[in-house]
Amino acid sequence: MVGKTILTGVKPTGAPHIGNYIGAIRPALALAAAHEKSYLFIADYHALNAVRDPKVLREDSYQVAATWRALGLDAKRTVFYRQSDVPEIFELVTLLAAVTPKGLMDRSHAYKAAVDKNREEGRDADADINMGLYTYPLLMAADILMAQTDIVPVGKDQVQHIEFTRDMAGYFNNTFKPVFKLPECRLEKSGALLPGIDGRKMSKSYNNHIPVFMDSKMRRKLVMKIVTDSKLPTEPKNPDENIIFQLYTHFATADETETMRLAFEGGGMGYGDAKQLLFEVLERTFERPTAFYNEFMANPRLHLDDFLDFGAVHARKVARETLSAAREAVGLKPLH
Numbered sequence: 001m002v003g004k005t006i007l008t009g010v011k012p013t014g015a016p017h018i019g020n021y022i023g024a025i026r027p028a029l030a031l032a033a034a035h036e037k038s039y040l041f042i043a044d045y046h047a048l049n050a051v052r053d054p055k056v057l058r059e060d061s062y063q064v065a066a067t068w069r070a071l072g073l074d075a076k077r078t079v080f081y082r083q084s085d086v087p088e089i090f091e092l093v094t095l096l097a098a099v100t101p102k103g104l105m106d107r108s109h110a111y112k113a114a115v116d117k118n119r120e121e122g123r124d125a126d127a128d129i130n131m132g133l134y135t136y137p138l139l140m141a142a143d144i145l146m147a148q149t150d151i152v153p154v155g156k157d158q159v160q161h162i163e164f165t166r167d168m169a170g171y172f173n174n175t176f177k178p179v180f181k182l183p184e185c186r187l188e189k190s191g192a193l194l195p196g197i198d199g200r201k202m203s204k205s206y207n208n209h210i211p212v213f214m215d216s217k218m219r220r221k222l223v224m225k226i227v228t229d230s231k232l233p234t235e236p237k238n239p240d241e242n243i244i245f246q247l248y249t250h251f252a253t254a255d256e257t258e259t260m261r262l263a264f265e266g267g268g269m270g271y272g273d274a275k276q277l278l279f280e281v282l283e284r285t286f287e288r289p290t291a292f293y294n295e296f297m298a299n300p301r302l303h304l305d306d307f308l309d310f311g312a313v314h315a316r317k318v319a320r321e322t323l324s325a326a327r328e329a330v331g332l333k334p335l336h
């Protein structure tokens with residue numbers, strides 16, 4: 001167990017597929033379990049910059065909560081909450097804004113990319129860019145600093161945000177007094193990319209994905225659709241060129257993987273049998289979570305609101321302490 005605080009935000013992105021599970025969700029759950037304090041939250045105010053349908057925002061947030069809860073997030077170990085349920089974060093944004101140079105926001109990759117795109121398309125540089133997008137790094141810094149976070153596991157695209165967070169914390173600490181811990185980013189290898197059922201990388205946009213949550217019949221049907229060549233069952237096959245085997249390795253035990261490898265290489269494994277074995281390990285992994293997920297989504301108010309409220313209580317506690325110290329540091333009345 002690492003005696004450090006780890007924190008991550010997830011933006012709602014719709015129903016996950018097994019590639020998301022292996023590349024992002026499972027490693028995040030493992031990291032959370034390995035650290036003394038862990039925070040995981042739904043970045044719904046970040047999502048709001050782009051979402052305009054209240055129903056979508058609501059449903060997407062529930063979907064994230066149901067996903068992580070169904071896949072084993074332990075609320076006693078990980079503080080799991082909605083960003084929007086922790087108002088202290090937004091007050092912290094205001095405090096940080098006072099010491100953050102505008103030029104820092106101007107240098108944000110995400111903002112600059114949006115501006116470049118507008119220019120390329122011959123539009124006004126700031127067309128369709130809202131202040132939420134512009135100040136995205138400010139909110140992200142508040143997310144992180146409020147929990148006195150040590151480590152933020154992120155993908156490559158988020159590294160700049162962590163650097164900005166350290167910059168802002170530094171400006172504040174140097175101007176007033178040391179209130180914020182400077183977080184470090186932990187660059188996650190861009191997650192295992194799984195092949196989809198047609199052999200290209202698994203992606204919703206290729207429609208070749210296997211959803212995490214689906215009923216067993218549908219799951220079986222999808223697995224049976226995996227593309228193979230026409231080798232006979234008795235022909236030796238190279239497992240490393242084989243979609244079924246590649247998927248299998250992520251869900252099977254080491255022994256099971258080795259057995260399938262040897263069977264393929266020795267000419268003792270047909271594609272149909274291998275698909276059945278793959279289906280079985282997927283069932284073993286996702287059948288129960290699917291039942292939970294469906295139960296949660298059928299009544300999110302009962303199963304998810306309390307769950308998230310519980311997390312928010314704990315998140316607000318630490319957020320309040322940090323905010324109070326920051327208020328006091330600048331000459332405002334501390335809380336309490």
Ligand code: TRP
Nearest residue numbers: 007008009010011043046140143
């Ligand atoms: N920006 C992150 C993303 O797009 C989501 C996020 C918001 C986040 N706040 C955060 C991640 C704080 C880590 C820490 O994926």
